[in-house]
Amino acid sequence: MIRTVNLYKRFGELTVFSDLNIHIQKGECVAVIGPSGTGKSVLFRTLALLERPDGGQVFINGKEITGRDVNINKVREKFGMVYQGFHLFSHLNVLDNITLAPLKVKKVDRKEARERAMELLSMVGLSEKFSSFPHQLSGGQQQRVAIARSLAMDPDIILFDEPTSALDPSMTGEVLAIIRKLARSGLTMMISTHEMGFAQDVASRVIYMDEKGIYEEGPAEQIFNNPQREKTRMFIRKLKVFSYSIISRGFDMVSMNVQIEMFCQKYNIELKKINHIQLVLEELILEVLAGLYTDVQPQIEFTVEFSEERGEILITFNCKGREFNPFVNKDDADHLGIILISGISKKISHNYSNGLNTININI
Numbered sequence: 001m002i003r004t005v006n007l008y009k010r011f012g013e014l015t016v017f018s019d020l021n022i023h024i025q026k027g028e029c030v031a032v033i034g035p036s037g038t039g040k041s042v043l044f045r046t047l048a049l050l051e052r053p054d055g056g057q058v059f060i061n062g063k064e065i066t067g068r069d070v071n072i073n074k075v076r077e078k079f080g081m082v083y084q085g086f087h088l089f090s091h092l093n094v095l096d097n098i099t100l101a102p103l104k105v106k107k108v109d110r111k112e113a114r115e116r117a118m119e120l121l122s123m124v125g126l127s128e129k130f131s132s133f134p135h136q137l138s139g140g141q142q143q144r145v146a147i148a149r150s151l152a153m154d155p156d157i158i159l160f161d162e163p164t165s166a167l168d169p170s171m172t173g174e175v176l177a178i179i180r181k182l183a184r185s186g187l188t189m190m191i192s193t194h195e196m197g198f199a200q201d202v203a204s205r206v207i208y209m210d211e212k213g214i215y216e217e218g219p220a221e222q223i224f225n226n227p228q229r230e231k232t233r234m235f236i237r238k239l240k241v242f243s244y245s246i247i248s249r250g251f252d253m254v255s256m257n258v259q260i261e262m263f264c265q266k267y268n269i270e271l272k273k274i275n276h277i278q279l280v281l282e283e284l285i286l287e288v289l290a291g292l293y294t295d296v297q298p299q300i301e302f303t304v305e306f307s308e309e310r311g312e313i314l315i316t317f318n319c320k321g322r323e324f325n326p327f328v329n330k331d332d333a334d335h336l337g338i339i340l341i342s343g344i345s346k347k348i349s350h351n352y353s354n355g356l357n358t359i360n361i362n363i
Contacts, residue, residue, distance in 0.1 A: 001156070003021075004058050006056040008054050021214070029187075030190050032190060032192045032209060044192060048081060078157070080158035080159065081161065082146050090133070093131050098121070098148050099113040099114055101153055144174065160179060160191040179191065194239070237305075240267065241304070281315065292324045315363065
């Protein structure tokens with residue numbers, strides 16, 4: 001379907017990637033992940049010839065599209081692009097946004113273009129919004145229209161460049177649901193995303209970009225659960241860890257819980273475990289505030305790490321000060337919160353070293 005041979009791209013003295021070789025099969029969904037600045041967006045723009053490569057070749061269905069005599073506009077028709085921003089025309093309503101390119105570029109009959117647009121709007125759940133203008137839509141709705149607009153050109157492949165990064169968390173799910181539906185329909189897709197749970201769910205293969213090229217690639221199951229190279233392991237682990245600091249007794253517990261829930265939703269952690277994580281942290285924080293920080297501001301840091309392989313949550317809770325182990329009194333009726341934590345935890349340990357209490361809790 002799509003193949004690159006020693007693809008090379010630079011901007012001035014900066015080499016974005018070099019000797020990049022990719023092969024995407026028809027009907028395959030490939031996720032492209034990696035730290036910011038490693039060239040994921042540039043790769044997508046280069047594949048669609050929105051950026052000219054500085055070396056190497058790109059082939060679609062065995063035909064090179066990077067030759068000098070290639071009609072670039074015809075090449076771009078083969079690619080659908082869904083950007084971080086929605087890029088809808090603000091002066092056109094939804095229906096006109098979707099039909100503009102088929103009418104102007106592919107010279108499709110107006111009736112046919114409108115019928116196809118309405119089919120696509122139905123597919124993305126926005127049939128009733130055909131006459132609305134972009135400013136009348138939520139961010140999630142605008143991105144769904146952008147997806148319909150890309151599909152209207154019947155591209156060979158769609159490139160999704162961080163399609164949810166500009167959305168509020170409440171709107172992310174509706175867009176991911178549409179992309180998931182497209183992946184299962186057999187549409188050829190490449191997706192650049194930081195939504196790791198989603199990528200693992202929909203992608204047949206994952207490409208991890210770093211060090212100016214492809215650092216590691218393989219089946220989604222391998223990359224996310226058993227990566228072979230060190231930087232990939234560090235990247236995956238970091239994404240699966242939620243960190244939080246408390247330096248004031250007046251911290252916002254509600255905001256903390258919302259952030260924990262958002263983190264858990266990325267990895268499809270079941271609601272029961274989310275509630276357990278929040279309960280453990282709420283009770284532990286209250287216990288430490290009352291027992292260790294009665295006269296001073298708290299110095300608390302904790303992480304929540306999700307292990308898909310073991311299906312476990314590890315909470316590492318650090319608090320500075322004198323030695324304090326709240327679980328010494330775990331059977332005391334005055335410490336019901338500690339009793340609750342003990343009841344839902346698989347393992348609890350405490351260590352004190354150099355003025356730092358470290359409590360590890362497995363759920």
